[in-house]
Amino acid sequence: MVHQKANPQLKLFSLSSNPEIAEKIAEATGLPLGKVSSRQFSDGEIMINIEESVRGDDIYIIQSTSNPVNDHLWELLIMIDACKRASANSVNVVMPYFGYARQDRIAASREPITAKLIANMLVKAGVNRVLTLDLHAVQVQGFFDIPVDNLFTMPLFAEYYNEKGFTGSDVVVVSPKNSGVKRARSLAEYLDAPIAIIDYAQDDSEREEGYIIGEVEGKTAILVDDILNTGKTFAEAAKILERGGVKDIYAVASHGLFAGGAAEVLNAAPIKEILVTDSVATKEKVPTNVKYISASKLIANATTRIFERQPLSPLFAYTANED
Numbered sequence: 001m002v003h004q005k006a007n008p009q010l011k012l013f014s015l016s017s018n019p020e021i022a023e024k025i026a027e028a029t030g031l032p033l034g035k036v037s038s039r040q041f042s043d044g045e046i047m048i049n050i051e052e053s054v055r056g057d058d059i060y061i062i063q064s065t066s067n068p069v070n071d072h073l074w075e076l077l078i079m080i081d082a083c084k085r086a087s088a089n090s091v092n093v094v095m096p097y098f099g100y101a102r103q104d105r106i107a108a109s110r111e112p113i114t115a116k117l118i119a120n121m122l123v124k125a126g127v128n129r130v131l132t133l134d135l136h137a138v139q140v141q142g143f144f145d146i147p148v149d150n151l152f153t154m155p156l157f158a159e160y161y162n163e164k165g166f167t168g169s170d171v172v173v174v175s176p177k178n179s180g181v182k183r184a185r186s187l188a189e190y191l192d193a194p195i196a197i198i199d200y201a202q203d204d205s206e207r208e209e210g211y212i213i214g215e216v217e218g219k220t221a222i223l224v225d226d227i228l229n230t231g232k233t234f235a236e237a238a239k240i241l242e243r244g245g246v247k248d249i250y251a252v253a254s255h256g257l258f259a260g261g262a263a264e265v266l267n268a269a270p271i272k273e274i275l276v277t278d279s280v281a282t283k284e285k286v287p288t289n290v291k292y293i294s295a296s297k298l299i300a301n302a303t304t305r306i307f308e309r310q311p312l313s314p315l316f317a318y319t320a321n322e323d
Contacts, residue, residue: 008058008089010307013050015063015079017072018281021096022062024296029304034059038075046071048078055087060131060303065099065118066257066280073099073118077125084126092129092306093122094299096279097255101136102227104143119143131302133279133295134226134254151302153254153277154183155318156293158190160275161222166250167191172219174198174212176237184224187252190318196221198237210240217245228253228276231262231287235269242270250275256292258284 013034014022026033035051061083063076076093083091103114115137122130123146130148135141141148161167171193175184178199188195196214221241223234234251241249249271256276266274266287274287277295298315305312 008056010060010304011054011057012060012062012303013079015061015072015075017064017066017075018062018096018279020281021064021278021294021296021299024278024294025062025094025300025303028297028300036079038079040071046075046078048075048082050079050082050086053086054083056089058090058092058307059083059088060092060094060307062094062096064095064097064280066097066255067259067282067284069099073121077121080122080125080127090128091126092131092303093127094303095130095132096277096295096299098132098135098140101140104137104140113143115140116143129306131299131306133277133299136226149302149306149312151295151298151312152186152316153295154186154190155316156277156295156298157187157224157252157275158318160293161187161191166193166220166222168193170219171222172196172214172216172246173222173224174214174216174237174241176223176225176233180225183226187222187224191222198240210236212240212244216241218247220248221246221250223249223251223271224253225251226254227257228255228274229257229262230260231258231265231269234271234274235265238269238271248272252276255279256282256286256290258282258286263287 011034012026012031013036016038037049039047061079065073080091100114100118133151134153135150173184173188173193174196175181176198178197184195196212196216198210199213201209223237238249250273251271252275263285274290278292302312
């Protein structure tokens with residue numbers, strides 16, 4: 001018979017993908033990061049060693065599955081197994097960026113649904129709960145047979161732009177593609193601003209064919225997306241907005257991957273500032289006009305609330321002028 005602690009402790013552990021945000025989350029919760037070592041053997045195999053007892057405790061593992069995605073995913077799975085074998089009371093994954101979330105459906109014949117595969121792997125490894133930030137597609141939550149809490153970045157961005165005075169009809173929130181309208185509308189409602197959409201006469205490969213749905217002339221435009229990868233979507237959208245007569249162009253994305261020479265693409269675009277969270281620690285070169293806003297306090301608050309069995313609903317909205 002396994003005897004669990006009457007009062008499990010909350011313990012935070014950081015793996016190698018984003019130690020910076022893990023340290024900030026730990027500071028915000030007032031807890032130290034647990035001691036764990038992770039290394040790769042010469043053939044690429046990953047070895048995890050938890051250097052303190054986790055028996056009977058509620059473990060929260062902080063790991064973004066960003067580039068190199070597969071190394072970070074396997075490191076996470078191995079850490080989960082280590083915690084389960086060390087008799088942790090529960091194993092919870094804090095995933096500021098959920099890799100593979102874009103592969104959430106079959107878009108062409110014989111394609112996999114890799115987001116579902118990742119969900120199966122995490123559950124099979126023994127995860128009790130997942131906490132993530134701004135999933136590419138919210139339906140990925142339904143791929144899991146365990147609780148998945150998906151925090152939203154829009155309240156963070158709304159607070160930032162409200163403080164800059166970017167509100168009202170002089171501002172327009174722009175979705176750079178028609179699939180992002182819901183995200184744009186969410187930010188626009190916080191800012192009491194209208195929205196516009198950039199649509200395309202042809203498929204997405206014909207970026208020069210883009211046209212604007214909505215009024216943008218003379219306004220400050222805020223482009224909004226969830227994942228900033230190569231930067232091409234923002235760069236081309238900014239050029240279209242510039243032709244449409246906007247005053248200034250800003251851009252905001254939840255996750256800044258900056259892959260494939262994105263810095264050069266975005267540095268050449270007419271964008272004054274690009275705002276992203278610190279969900280991903282990238283080794284890639286970033287544009288000169290990037291500004292980071294930390295999601296660590298939001299994630300720390302959610303982690304504490306989950307551990308203390310309190311509702312997360314107060315974290316899902318931003319109210320202007322609140323203390």
